[in-house]
Amino acid sequence: MKAINKVTQDNTEQWLYYSDEMDYSYDIKVSLPSSPPPVDGYPVIYILDGNSYFQFAQGIVSLQSRNAPKTLVNEAIIVGIGHQGEGKDASKRRFYDFTAPANKYVYPDRLKGFDVGVHGGAQKFLDFIELELKPKIERRYSINKGKQALFGHSLSGLFTLWTLFTKPKAFQTYLALSPSIWWNDHEILTYMDGFLRQSEAYGKKNLYIAVGECEGFMVDDAKQVFSRLSADQQKYVECEFYCAPEENHASVVPTVMSRAIRFANKK
Incomplete structure (x- = not known):
């Protein structure tokens, strides 16, 4: 049998990034456009749960940007x-990184x-992104700092909402698919209320929130957040909601990510 060569992706870089803030090494993958950067730099989309969703996002942008006038x-x-x-260790780490600190947790x-392991590390994880990772990305590549988006699904979708509500200037656009709004007895709704009380100081942000039709209570949760935000969206958030027909928690990402990226592209 002939030797099997490992396939590498063009215009893609990968490295382990040790975070002093988190005392943990993250698997970072970066997909780069093949053409020279525009004068103001490339837009950038940060994909949480990158081991699962990076290739989806990379494929969508690589394929559809070839005919941008039609695909947008x-x-x-x-x-x-x-x-x-993978498995339990990665799952526990997700519960830590993507959930906010709290005095009490309701399960x-x-x-x-x-x-679920230890949780409540969201503030430290956001500090890692803001103080460690983003500066490295901005030094290494030509980035448009005014066109940065954050994408997350499920628990990382919850973190995406939490980042919008607690540090809205971190990104201009937030893409939250099937966010775990249920976590800790819907505590994210309290963060949302705090955000709305102060939003005029932040400037308008953009939020795309989507869920699969077959996700039961998560559909109602997502609609509740959208309804509350869209009531004031002329002032605070340009918010779009999509419920994907016949999709469930596992199938919604490959179905909806293209829509989410088009939303980010318009901003």
Whole structure:
């Protein structure tokens, strides 16, 4: 049998990034456009859960940017932020990185018997992105700092909302698919209320929130957030909502990511 060569992706870089803030090494993947950067730099989309979703985003942008006038998707730098390993260890790390610190946690019945590990590390994880990773990306590549988006699904979708509500100037556009609004007895709604009380100081932000039709209570949760934000969106948030027909929690990302990236491209 002939030796099998490992396939590498063109215009893609990958490295392990050790974070002093998190005392943890993240799997970072960066997809670069093939053409020279525009004068003001490339837009950039940061993809959380990068091990799962980086290739989806990379493929969408690479393919559709070839015919941008029709697809409305322009070239962009894609940055995937992934966890090492798989299974329980990676799952526990997600619960830590993507959930906010709290004095008390309330768990739904469906999590009983499930070891979620330590949680409440969202502020430190955001500090890692803002103080460590983004400066490195901005030094290494030609970035348009005024066109940066954050994408997350499920728990990382929750973190995407939390970032919008607690540090809205970190990004201009937020893409939250099937966000885990249920976490800790819907505490994200309290953060949303705080954001709306102060939003005039932040300038208008852009939020795309989507969910699969078959996701049960998560559909109602997402609609609640959209309804509250869209009531004031002329002042605070340009918000778009999409419920994907016949899709569930596992299938919604490949179905909806193209829509989400088009939304980011328009901003």
